[in-house]
């Protein structure tokens with residue numbers, strides 16, 4: 001009978017779709033969502049599915065800009081134990097990202113935000129207030145706890161897994177020089193930025209455009225390529241009660257409306273990545289990362305491989321090309 005066949009097919013599809021989750025379920029987390037490349041174990045299906053969708057959108061991006069397959073991933077909410085992380089790695093998920101439910105933080109922020117808006121603009125009507133609040137909360141979710149932030153942090157994990165596997169297997173506190181991985185800070189940050197959703201990416205580009213036009217805050221390219229991450233040495237934003245050992249816990253991809261130097265660094269990183277992707281050959285960021293991981297300096301790499309990758313062969317010429325490209329795209333610098 002036809003309907004029986006359909007029911008059997010539906011059942012088969014469900015069983016197949018649940019294979020990853022069935023193998024790694026963690027009892028204290030009610031929801032598990034999975035995609036072709038990994039799983040997200042979380043407190044509710046909506047959050048887990050949102051993060052799977054964002055990371056799955058990032059997988060082909062990783063393969064195109066870094067020229068390597070993205071490792072299988074698992075995202076685990078609410079303070080995973082070392083044993084849980086080890087279990088996921090043993091089950092075939094080398095990129096394990098501890099994550100948090102940012103809902104309570106966002107709710108707390110909304111309350112404070114409304115109070116401060118009412119104090120500073122007393123005659124604002126409810127509709128205007130809601131609009132300001134909604135925009136700010138979107139910005140906050142993009143940076144803390146939301147799917148785009150998860151994709152950003154997964155990008156860092158993939159990057160360190162693929163290009164610095166010794167580092168990813170070891171204790172990152174042993175290498176204090178760099179912010180996320182042993183790579184140059186600009187490249188490390190780019191490895192997160194290119195996985196953010198378009199709305200977040202465009203916010204960064206608009207920030208770049210403003211700073212570029214003002215003639216302030218955007219570092220000359222040679223300085224940018226050598227600079228330390230502005231947040232280096234500060235404690236990364238972690239939720240209260242987050243584990244401090246056994247796993248890397250990061251939920252912030254950059255403070256919302258935060259320090260000027262930090263937002264400028266992210267903005268320039270996003271736009272410099274756009275430049276390399278537009279001007280270089282596909283996978284150019286992966287070629288650069290491979291060279292950096294061998295200890296080659298960026299200038300040495302440019303001299304040896306820049307031309308083959310569609311880029312100039314020295315730093316001065318690269319800077320000229322960058323200035324021209326940025327001026328064409330964002331107007332004359334201020």
Ligand SMILES: [Zn+2]
Pocket residue numbers: 152156189192193253
């Ligand atoms: Zn980052």
